[in-house]
Amino acid sequence: MVPYLSLAIWVPIVAGLLVLAVGRDRDPGAARWIALFGALAGLLVTLPLWLHFDNGTAKMQFVEFADWVPRFDIHYFLGVDGISMLFVLLNSLMTVLVVWAGWEVIRERVAQYMAAFLIQSGLINGAFAALDAILFYAFFEAMLIPMYLIIGVWGGPNRVYAAVKFFLYTLLGSLLMLVGFIYLYNVSGTFSLLDWHLVPLALDVQILLFIAFFLSFAVKVPMWPVHTWLPDAHVEAPTGGSVILAAITLKIGAYGFVRFILPILPDASRYLSGFVITLSLVAVVYIGFVALMQGDMKKLIAYSSISHMGFVTLGFFLFSQLGIEGGLVQMISHGFVSAAMFLCVGVMYDRMHSRQIADYGGVVNTMPKFAAFMMLFAMANSGLPATSGFVGEFLVILAAVKVNFWLGFLAATTLILGAAYTLWMYKRVIFGAIANDHVRQLTDLGRREFWLLAALAALVLAMGVYPKPFVDVMHATVADLLAHVAQSKL
Amino acid sequence: MPTQSLLPVLPEIILLAAACTILLVDAFLPDARRHVGFWLAQLTLLVGAWVTLTTFDPEPALALSALVVDDMLADLLKFFSYFAVSLMLFYSRGYLAARGLFRGETFVLTLFTLLGMMVMISANSFLTLYLGLELQALSLYAMVAMHRRSNDASEAAMKYFVLGALASGMLLYGMSMVYGATGSLDIQRIAEAVLRGSDNRVILTFGLVFIVSGIAFKLGAAPYHMWVPDVYHGAPTAVTLLIGTAPKLAAFAFILRLLGVALAGLEFDWQGMLMVLSLLSMILGNVIAIAQTNVKRMLAYSTIANMGFMLLGFLAANLNGYSAAMFYVVAYVLTSLASFGVVMLLSREGFEADLLEDFRGLNQRSPWWAFIMLLVMFSLAGIPPTVGFYAKFAVLEAAVAAGFTWLAVVAVLASLVGAFYYLRIVKLMYFDDATDTEPIAARLDNRVLLSANGLALLLFGILPQPLMGLCVIALLQSGFD
Numbered sequence: 001m002v003p004y005l006s007l008a009i010w011v012p013i014v015a016g017l018l019v020l021a022v023g024r025d026r027d028p029g030a031a032r033w034i035a036l037f038g039a040l041a042g043l044l045v046t047l048p049l050w051l052h053f054d055n056g057t058a059k060m061q062f063v064e065f066a067d068w069v070p071r072f073d074i075h076y077f078l079g080v081d082g083i084s085m086l087f088v089l090l091n092s093l094m095t096v097l098v099v100w101a102g103w104e105v106i107r108e109r110v111a112q113y114m115a116a117f118l119i120q121s122g123l124i125n126g127a128f129a130a131l132d133a134i135l136f137y138a139f140f141e142a143m144l145i146p147m148y149l150i151i152g153v154w155g156g157p158n159r160v161y162a163a164v165k166f167f168l169y170t171l172l173g174s175l176l177m178l179v180g181f182i183y184l185y186n187v188s189g190t191f192s193l194l195d196w197h198l199v200p201l202a203l204d205v206q207i208l209l210f211i212a213f214f215l216s217f218a219v220k221v222p223m224w225p226v227h228t229w230l231p232d233a234h235v236e237a238p239t240g241g242s243v244i245l246a247a248i249t250l251k252i253g254a255y256g257f258v259r260f261i262l263p264i265l266p267d268a269s270r271y272l273s274g275f276v277i278t279l280s281l282v283a284v285v286y287i288g289f290v291a292l293m294q295g296d297m298k299k300l301i302a303y304s305s306i307s308h309m310g311f312v313t314l315g316f317f318l319f320s321q322l323g324i325e326g327g328l329v330q331m332i333s334h335g336f337v338s339a340a341m342f343l344c345v346g347v348m349y350d351r352m353h354s355r356q357i358a359d360y361g362g363v364v365n366t367m368p369k370f371a372a373f374m375m376l377f378a379m380a381n382s383g384l385p386a387t388s389g390f391v392g393e394f395l396v397i398l399a400a401v402k403v404n405f406w407l408g409f410l411a412a413t414t415l416i417l418g419a420a421y422t423l424w425m426y427k428r429v430i431f432g433a434i435a436n437d438h439v440r441q442l443t444d445l446g447r448r449e450f451w452l453l454a455a456l457a458a459l460v461l462a463m464g465v466y467p468k469p470f471v472d473v474m475h476a477t478v479a480d481l482l483a484h485v486a487q488s489k490l
Numbered sequence: 491m492p493t494q495s496l497l498p499v500l501p502e503i504i505l506l507a508a509a510c511t512i513l514l515v516d517a518f519l520p521d522a523r524r525h526v527g528f529w530l531a532q533l534t535l536l537v538g539a540w541v542t543l544t545t546f547d548p549e550p551a552l553a554l555s556a557l558v559v560d561d562m563l564a565d566l567l568k569f570f571s572y573f574a575v576s577l578m579l580f581y582s583r584g585y586l587a588a589r590g591l592f593r594g595e596t597f598v599l600t601l602f603t604l605l606g607m608m609v610m611i612s613a614n615s616f617l618t619l620y621l622g623l624e625l626q627a628l629s630l631y632a633m634v635a636m637h638r639r640s641n642d643a644s645e646a647a648m649k650y651f652v653l654g655a656l657a658s659g660m661l662l663y664g665m666s667m668v669y670g671a672t673g674s675l676d677i678q679r680i681a682e683a684v685l686r687g688s689d690n691r692v693i694l695t696f697g698l699v700f701i702v703s704g705i706a707f708k709l710g711a712a713p714y715h716m717w718v719p720d721v722y723h724g725a726p727t728a729v730t731l732l733i734g735t736a737p738k739l740a741a742f743a744f745i746l747r748l749l750g751v752a753l754a755g756l757e758f759d760w761q762g763m764l765m766v767l768s769l770l771s772m773i774l775g776n777v778i779a780i781a782q783t784n785v786k787r788m789l790a791y792s793t794i795a796n797m798g799f800m801l802l803g804f805l806a807a808n809l810n811g812y813s814a815a816m817f818y819v820v821a822y823v824l825t826s827l828a829s830f831g832v833v834m835l836l837s838r839e840g841f842e843a844d845l846l847e848d849f850r851g852l853n854q855r856s857p858w859w860a861f862i863m864l865l866v867m868f869s870l871a872g873i874p875p876t877v878g879f880y881a882k883f884a885v886l887e888a889a890v891a892a893g894f895t896w897l898a899v900v901a902v903l904a905s906l907v908g909a910f911y912y913l914r915i916v917k918l919m920y921f922d923d924a925t926d927t928e929p930i931a932a933r934l935d936n937r938v939l940l941s942a943n944g945l946a947l948l949l950f951g952i953l954p955q956p957l958m959g960l961c962v963i964a965l966l967q968s969g970f971d
Contacts, residue, residue: 069880071958072887112857134883138874145868148913152921153853160921164913171873171909175902178883182890182898 005062005078007045008088009126012038012095016118023111032103035114039096042121046092049085055472058082058480060131060194068135074191077132082477083258083328084128086470090335091128091248095121098240101343101452105239105350106154113154117240120146127252133181133191137174140252144170147241147249155236162229162236169229173216180212184264197263200489206268213261214276220253223313224283227306234302235355239346242298246305246338251331254312258324258481262316266485273317280317281410283310288417292424297345297355300425301338304381307414308334314411315396319485323399324478325471330392332470333380333463337389340377340456344370347449348429351442357428361435366442371430373445373453378426380460382419388463497545498553498560501538501568502608508534509601516594524592528583531597532576535604539572548967552614556676559614562967563746566960567611567739574736574823575604580939581831582728584932588839591636591726599636600732603629607740613747616665616675623661623708626740627654630733634725646724653707653717661704667697668753677752684755695759701748702763709741711801712770715794719782722790727837727844730786731830734793735823738800742819745804750812750970757807764805765897771798772904779911785833786844788911789826792870795908796822802901803885806892809962809970814884816961821881821950825869828943832863835932835940849915851924859930860919862944869947871912872905877950877957884958 015038023031054061060079068076080088098117106113123146126139144167152163185191188199201209219226230250234242262269269276284307291303308330315327347370348363349355364371380387383394393414401408434440445453463470496503508530516527542565550561579600586592606626613619631654635647669675671690672683684694703714710718722730749760775795782788800822803815836843836852836859853860869878882905889898932940950957 069955069958071955071962072884109853112853138879141879142874145864145873148916149920152917160917163921164910164917167913168906168910172906175906176899179886179890179895179898179902182883182887183895185887186891 002048003064004045004048005064005080005088005125005129008042008049008092009078009122009129011045011122012042012092012118012125013122015039015041016115016122019111019115019118023114025109025111028107028110031111031114032099035099035118036096038118039092039099039121042118043092043096046089046125049080050089053085053473055082056476058476061085063131068132072134072185072191073189074134075132076135077192078129078135079131080129082474083481084255086328086332086473087128087248087251087255088125090251090332091121091124094244094247094335094339097339097343097452097455098243100448101243101346102238102240103448105346109153113150113240116146116150117244120150120244124248124252128255131193133184133193133196135191136193137178137181141171141174143249147245150241151233151237154238155241157236158232159236162232165229166233169219169226173219173226176212177216180209183209193259193264197484199264201265201267203267203271203490206265206489207271210261210265210268210272213256213265217253217256217261218279220256221250221309221313222253222306223279223310224287224306225279227283227287230306231299231302234305234342235296235298239342239349242342242346243339246301246342247335250305250309251335254309254316254327254331257313257316258328262485263481265489267488267490269317269485270319273319276317277314277407280310280314281407283307284314284411284414285417288414288421291421292417294421295357297348297357297425297429298342300357300421301341301345304341304418304421305334305338307418308338311393311396311411311414315392315399318396318399318403319482320399320402321478321482322395322402324481325474326392326395326399328392328474328478329388329395329463329467329470333388333392333460336456336459336463337377337380337387340373340453340460341381343452343456344374344377347445347453352438357425359436360429360439362430362432362439363442364430365434366439367444369445369450370453373457374426374430376457376460378422380464381422383415386461386464388460388467390464391467495551496553498551499558499612500545501541502605502612504541505534505538505601505605505608508537509598509605512594512601513598516598519594524594527594527597528579528592531579531601534601535572535576539569542568542572550968556678557615557618558609558612560612561969562964563743564612564968566964567743568608570820570823571604571607571611571736571739574739574827575600575732577827577831577939577943578728578731578735580936581827581834582731584936585726585728585834585837588837589637589726591728596633596636596728599629599633603633603732604736607736610740611743613744614677616669616677616680616752619744619747620658620662620665622740623744624658626737627658627708630729630737633729633732634721636729637726640724640726642724643726644724646721649717650721657704657707657714660700660707664697664700664702664704667693667700671697677747680752681754684753687755694753694756698753698756698759699763701753702760702767705741705745705748706767708744709797709801710794711767711797712774712794715771715774718794719787719790722793723784723787723844727786727830727834727842731827731834734789734826734830738797738819738823738826742800742816746812750804750807754807761805761807764801765894768798768801768805769897769900771795771801772901776904776908776911779908782911783846784844785846785849785915788846789829792908792911793826795904796870798904799882799885799901802894802897803888806888806894808888808892809965810891811885811888812970813958813961813965814888816965817884817954817958818881820957820961821869821877824943824950825866825878825947828862828940828947829866829870831940831943832859832866835859835936836930838928838931846915846918848926849918850922850926852919854924855927856930858941862941863919864916865944865947867912867915869951871909873909875951876947877954878947879951880954880958
């Protein structure tokens with residue numbers, strides 16, 4: 001059997017190292033092409049995961065198992081199920097897009113830029129595929145290094161602050177999680193996640209572990225009130241960095257909830273579900289208002305990301321098939337939509353070197369094609385039916401209403417708030433008379449930018465019109481997860 | 491299995507003879523041929539390593555009326571020590587030459603330091619332990635002061651000497667009390683006497699306090715850490731490198747034989763003391779390091795914090811903890827070698843490259859050395875996939891397994907603080923523009939070894955099992971279980 005998951009991890013990393021070895025600052029062309037081929041090869045090796053995936057089972061598929069550190073019973077243990085498989089694909093796809101998006105935009109230290117994204121892509125695939133806690137942790141932490149460099153080297157004026165804040169925030173959470181892992185190892189004698197799902201734990205122990213795990217993943221999601229690193233990181237990061245941050249790294253936090261917290265700590269999860277739901281609703285409603293007030297487009301989308309991710313965590317902690325599937329669909333959809341939104345802002349920033357809404361106005365007059373694409377993505381971001389943004393939100397609201405009407409009501413405010421902040425920004429930036437000379441001189445999308453956005457537009461529409469293939473993949477796994485969470489581990 | 495054979499001490503005998511020979515040979519060498527002494531020293535280390543390997547016997551062997559023991563633990567640590575000292579000499583060759591320190595005394599004192607460490611590592615009696623410690627310390631005092639015209643170096647040497655002498659005094663005082671309580675200097679016999687439960691428990695505990703204080707001084711654990719930053723800062727970087735690496739291996743053996751074997755019966759008493767030392771070191775070291783502007787001082791505080799981490803594994807007081815601490819020390823030495831190696835690589839005549847500012851824009855000047863330093867920094871911060879992660883992981887695991895989960899939580903919070911200043915160096919190297927445009931020049935052997943050293947941090951971070959397993963086996967073979 002071909003070790004597809006190992007390939008998904010190591011092909012991009014090896015490609016990244018190759019780029020570093022070959023790339024020269026004077027002649028960035030070679031680095032760009034190798035990076036693109038590396039990213040495409042990375043995507044290619046993940047396609048069999050989708051094609052050969054068996055929707056009928058909740059078991060781990062494409063499993064690879066080997067000894068790694070016998071001293072602590074740590075294994076090189078990989079596998080994907082209906083939850084994680086799609087994210088490996090999403091990540092590999094996004095890597096191709098960011099490599100392509102950085103094609104002409106990045107002019108300094110091209111090889112290092114491309115290599116950082118490729119290596120990060122492999123590490124992220126590793127985090128999604130790891131079934132051994134320490135293997136997961138190694139990937140989870142190691143991926144901070146490339147992102148730290150991406151923000152710090154190619155970022156905006158305040159990049160150092162943002163990069164350090166990003167790193168330390170995430171590290172704080174994950175270090176406590178490491179202690180939690182070690183504790184679980186001492187209780188169970190193994191680092192295998194699948195075995196941890198079956199370990200009985202007392203409620204007070206579960207709650208302490210919950211706090212450790214929650215801190216780690218909540219920072220990553222990010223949930224209110226530990227979200228403050230995200231707007232900084234997004235604003236300062238180069239476009240590619242923002243895309244990967246929003247589309248992929250946030251998802252690892254949410255993924256941690258369904259892979260670690262719910263199945264390992266089911267009793268604590270139920271016990272504290274009210275707490276998580278409250279935080280999620282605060283994110284949805286309050287952060288929605290905060291987004292409304294932003295004058296910086298990237299910041300606005302960053303806050304919109306936090307608000308949308310609040311939907312994901314809300315869905316997870318409703319403990320219903322609809323809620324969890326809605327959350328997962330929302331994660332994938334948000335991957336497409338937020339990536340597209342950041343690319344759109346990137347397109348404008350490359351021309352105007354400003355992200356302030358006030359500096360724009362009437363862009364539609366000079367960039368009609370761009371305005372059309374951005375319209376679609378703005379609609380998707382506000383959850384318009386027939387776009388991918390609608391599916392997830394609808395499922396989660398449905399699940400919330402089943403639990404409690406007011407819960408559903410509060411969640412549904414996002415449809416209004418999301419539409420308000422996204423479309424209001426869209427109106428101020430795109431419509432109206434041409435605001436100034438800079439806007440007058442704008443040129444419409446180039447070929448590279450056009451196809452980049454077209455690819456994302458196709459995905460957003462496809463998932464909005466026909467979400468069944470995505471949901472089918474999850475069904476069995478989510479049903480199994482729910483059955484598992486329903487059983488007490490006390 | 492007492493034996494009268496001198497085979498177990500053969501490496502030490504060779505080293506002593508070679509050091510004396512180099513001293514003599516050097517006296518007849520013209521200045522242009524100083525490198526003969528250098529290569530003779532390297533040859534000595536090679537022969538020492540070869541003899542240690544060929545006479546390797548997993549069974550412990552006693553020699554010289556049971557004053558020294560040659561077990562697998564000793565062999566392994568000695569082997570690492572040769573390696574560390576050899577790398578130190580290679581890394582510092584250019585640095586020493588540029589400062590007129592590339593002389594016979596340097597090589598001889600280095601070999602004597604190593605000899606002292608080897609005696610410590612192999613000691614089976616308080617007497618040998620103390621002799622080894624003093625031989626090592628006296629050689630190092632002299633080496634710190636070797637740069638005669640430097641005020642910093644003289645000050646550092648003075649501080650080191652006075653505080654070191656004080657620490658030795660405390661240690662000796664503690665040892666004499668233990669001798670008084672148990673009637674023996676032999677480590678095994680003391681261990682038996684302590685376990686039998688002598689009536690002199692109070693004297694034993696009293697002696698233990700002094701012994702632990704002495705150890706903390708030598709190790710540089712807070713609150714006995716005051717000499718570390720000044721010495722690291724004031725000494726020539728080559729000597730700082732020596733102080734910061736191999737002696738930590740010897741110190742590990744020293745603590746293990748004193749506390750882990752001789753005074754194992756007083757486990758509950760010293761656990762508490764080490765806990766305080768460990769906590770203070772981790773917190774103080776990491777917090778104060780933030781305020782440093784000098785790399786050597788920063789690394790000094792980082793050493794203090796790292797020794798705190800090492801003690802964290804040690805205080806579990808079982809095989810799991812000792813092997814974790816041992817792995818930690820080995821990983822730390824490997825990382826430390828590379829860190830000072832890079833500092834010396836960047837230095838040149840009249841320029842020490844020891845300020846944080848000097849790392850500015852290193853990625854523009856040389857992406858490769860910036861990458862090596864990046865690995866060093868992330869290894870010190872304990873971020874995977876570097877060896878520092880597994881080192882921290884192992885000691886945390888040992889602490890949690892021994893029931894000190896709260897200590898582990900404090901430790902990770904302290905290492906979060908630590909991550910901040912390690913990240914700052916990465917920030918300077920990668921995010922800032924270079925102000926210094928001087929090309930980086932170094933001998934080929936230096937560059938190859940330093941690169942291998944840096945990549946080893948990555949290699950052992952991805953595949954830590956061989957090294958970890960070796961530590962466990964060495965301890966098992968040496969009678970720990």
